Amino acid sequence: MPVRILPDDLINKIAAGEVVERPASVVKELAENAIDAGATEITIDVVDGGRALISVADNGSGMTREDLEKSIMRHATSKLLGDDLLNIKSMGFRGEALPSIASVSDLTVETNGLAMDGGGNIKPSSWASGTRARVKDLFLKIPARLKFLRSDRVEMMAVVETVKRLALARPDIGWTLNNKWKYKAGEPLIARFKQAAGDDAEGKMLEINAVDGELKLHGFVSSPAIRRASGIDQYLFGNRRPVKDKVLVGALRAAYFDVMHAREFPLCCLYLELPPEHVDVNVSPSKTDVHFLEPARVRDFIVRTVRRELAEPIRELGIGAQSHTPINEQWFPASTEITGGQMNMSAVPATLSLIPDSVVAETLELPLGFARAQIGNKYIISENPEGLIIVDQHAAHERIIYEKLRAGGILRQQLLIPLVIKMRSEQAAAVLEIKDKLAESGLIVESFGDSEIAVYEKPADFDLDWAECLLAVADEVMAVGHSSTLQEKLHLKFANYACHHSVRSGQKLSLEQMNALLRQIEATERGGQCNHGRPVWKKFSFDELDGNFERS
Ligand code: ADP
Ligand code: MG
16 A cells, blocks of 8 residues: 555544543643643633533633644644753643644634634634633544543533642632632632542641652642542642652552552642653653653652651551450450440350250351351351361451342332432532442432432342442542443442441451351352452361471
């Protein structure tokens, strides 16, 4: 086949494939241009999730007629002064956003009394100063791309997320989205953060402020008292640019290693500043991935700084410290304590059992054997003819519920009074998007106003804190989208929540309860496998035990 040079329009469309993925990316590109133009107020309007209209207006420098004409040309930028791609102080520099957007929509740019359409034709306009870019009918000319857009609600949710990140990147700028989400110029950073991440962050954020040579880190991280089910409220900035970066995210995880489970995520709003030549922002067209010149040093700096800040509240909250009940009090309880209206079960001896010997003998032959004892209020020790078995009671219970959900045929129970859960409107949108999947897991939800969800039916078999659970589910959908494994994840999440409210580790069980749990696990499909989460049990054969004691 002959080699040919592609026409400009096609080149722009190809570039648009990378730069303009969805309405939120258009908002991001246009808002970045407004930031670069020195705007102090940026007003964004989005109609039908951005399909019908995206408008970004700023009070920045505006453009002269010549600049306006050039702005829409491919690889035209005012931002790379020399040839140094590593010395970038602006948000844009590739000079491809406007031509790309123009190639896949009906674009108008207005500035200083002029209006230019996507073909570069200029007419007079009433728009006096600053710039307004209006994008109509995004992807209308490219049905293949249109098909990839999700519901208006979900696209809007992505726009809200994008604006939130930009607003946190630039607290000095006032931001307004659809006249509904408003971030006031110059408000304290913590106020802006709470608006973005939710009121529950109140009083739970720790301030970070550290310098190491030319590296600087400031902002907030959450105390271990608050966490999310995904990285949704982790706002990370490199030289004031919102970034999603493996080095930064990994450093944060490492810093919280001892105080948070791997499935939980701290909140943060962290600004890393380093010399522009120490970071390459030109790794991807969307400019959210970055390359650090010294990733190990950046990582180490963040881990050290955050850990130091975390050390204080961990001591205060007593996290990590063991509760020390004196031994003789456990063995010889003075009286059966009553705490908070409940009997303190740890005072009851575990061996108090009326299980007849014949039942014990029969049970010993079963795969998970006869439960003899519970240790640490979390492990069940049982015996069968081959040896010793240790069962993690929490994992066991989780697996039982999970497999029940997975097997389908969940009985639903109607709630007498629908449960109305308040959440952020983008979280509500996320929950509604997976309505059908939730129904398959036994939960019937409906929209209830803009930022509320009503639960009408729930799985009959268990009661959870549905508000907490749905918020976690929403965060996960927002973070990972509508993946093929969503149903499995929902089941797992439900199971996880369900067992937090029942046989959680830390609960004392009677021998009868322990044996009942073992029988349920034996009856559960894949009861012993660990393809989902943690192992449920481990066996130690007599051979293994003998080996340890040098018996043969
Ligand atoms: P880049 O931002 O990478 O330079 P763009 O295609 O986004 O490329 O924009 C091209 C040029 O148009 C910019 O370099 C800038 O000079 C001009 N421009 C775009 N939007 C604005 C705006 N809102 N205000 C002032 N100038 C703008
Ligand atoms: Mg730009």
